[in-house]
Amino acid sequence: MTITEKYINKILPYLDNDIETEKINGLISYKFACPFCHIYSDSEDSRKNKCASLTPIQGSYDYKFICMRSRSNECRRIYGGRSFHNFLAMYNPALFRQYKKELATL
Ligand SMILES: [Zn+2]
Numbered sequence: 001m002t003i004t005e006k007y008i009n010k011i012l013p014y015l016d017n018d019i020e021t022e023k024i025n026g027l028i029s030y031k032f033a034c035p036f037c038h039i040y041s042d043s044e045d046s047r048k049n050k051c052a053s054l055t056p057i058q059g060s061y062d063y064k065f066i067c068m069r070s071r072s073n074e075c076r077r078i079y080g081g082r083s084f085h086n087f088l089a090m091y092n093p094a095l096f097r098q099y100k101k102e103l104a105t106l
Pocket residue numbers: 034035036037038052067068069070071072075076
């Protein structure tokens with residue numbers, strides 16, 4: 001397991017209690033309700049809509065965060081999505097600091 005995968009597993013429980021997974025290019029992609037823009041939805045159904053995903057970037061062990069709804073500044077699709085690095089820094093700064101520390105010890 002890569003450090004990125006390890007931290008994805010750490011962050012998943014915070015994101016949604018019902019995460020959908022899908023295999024893409026032999027790696028797992030995770031789908032969940034967007035933690036940034038679900039609050040802007042009017043109906044329960046659309047709040048639960050799994051519009052966001054952490055998806056493996058082809059040809060690497062890196063992941064990117066994409067929100068199909070893209071309703072907030074944090075999840076707006078710029079340059080085709082955010083890196084996991086960037087996503088973690090925004091969503092959980094405490095966990096991000098651990099992640100950076102662990103990457104630095106490689
Ligand atoms: Zn969103």
